[in-house]
Amino acid sequence: MNILLYLFILLIGAFIGSKDFLKPKLLNRIGSIQTLSLLFLLFIMGVKIGLDKEIIFSLATIGLHSIILAVASIVFSILGVKLVSSKILREKVKVGDDI
Known part of the structure; x- marks a missing residue:
């Protein structure tokens, strides 16, 4: 139910x-x-965490x-970008050679 409320508010x-109902000053x-x-x-989340003794x-x-999660995310993001960018650059070189 909560997710529907969030999606409704987002919409x-x-x-x-999209309809420009808001004034430029706002x-x-x-x-x-x-x-x-x-x-x-973030403040409210911190208070809630501080109150939870567990x-x-x-x-x-x-x-x-x-x-561990943060380091793994960073490492695999870098590896993914390197892999995808090298593939894209390789395809650009092939297209450039064809011209």
């Missing part, structure tokens, strides 16, 4: 944005509003898993 926002501040909203969300006691394990 309403997209509709309002549009110029959208970035600041997003940043403040994100900071508020999470506090398992921070070492969670931290280790997080580091």
Whole structure:
């Protein structure tokens, strides 16, 4: 049910944005509003984590898993970009040779 609410709100926002219902003064501040909203969300998440004693006691394990996941994500992202970009560059060279 929650995901449908989120999608509905997203669609309403997209509709309002596409129809130019917002004033230019507000549009110029959208970035600041997003940043403040994100900071508020992070603060609330931090409070919720701080209140959960189970999470506090398992921070070492969670931290280790997080580091492993972050490093693996970075390494495989770099490898993926290198693989795809080398394939694209190789195809560009082949196309360039045909001309």
